[in-house]
């Protein structure tokens with residue numbers, strides 16, 4: 216690993232890149248530098264846009280955008296926006312369930328970025344909307360792709376994003392009002408907490424399964440200092456490994472969470 220290479224390299228990218236070591240060993244052509252990798256990467260959006268009628272968790276504050284000025288009338292276009300901290304594609308800060316722990320503004324750029332580990336459970340969910348991701352799902356990913364590392368952001372792909380933006384189908388509530396969508400079992404979440412991964416993301420309303428009324432998974436994982444990304448969009452373009460994520464929640468002081476843009480840099 217050459218010093219020059221490290222100068223080029225935001226150290227956040229280090230986990231991605233055997234490429235840097237290769238560049239160092241071979242004299243480091245610009246074409247193989249991390250910056251060149253990023254420049255050639257395809258970047259995809261993994262969030263849904265905030266809209267007034269998007270699906271929200273019951274009780275969530277929907278987007279309310281009020282026009283304050285128009286170019287025709289005022290010379291500029293400006294709106295005022297009200298929105299809940301946990302609607303749309305958003306981050307749950309640890310403080311959402313763990314008093315005294317980090318609020319969203321305290322999540323560092325280092326933990327909001329990192330390599331994605333994508334666990335695909337679409338087959339399991341296809342026959343069971345209440346599917347809970349198991350430790351076996353996580354361990355099977357690790358057998359194929361290697362051990363999860365503390366720099367990983369683990370994304371659970373259930374395929375549920377295909378139901379967005381139809382709130383009725385996305386919540387999938389029964390006659391008693393109990394929602395039915397996939398999430399993580401407490402055991403799987405505990406395993407990810409043991410692995411000290413930075414975050415768990417999912418393409419549903421919540422990392423806890425829909426029927427959960429006690430949010431045990433939230434309580435456990437957030438208390439460990441990790442964070443969640445919920446209501447992710449379609450994850451089908453992501454490989455199981457090799458994508459690099461940038462999660463960018465609104466920088467709200469003392470926030471329990473915040474709506475976020477989420478970008479994935481895909482290997483060229």
Ligand SMILES: [Zn+2]
Pocket residue numbers: 307421422433443445
């Ligand atoms: Zn949450």
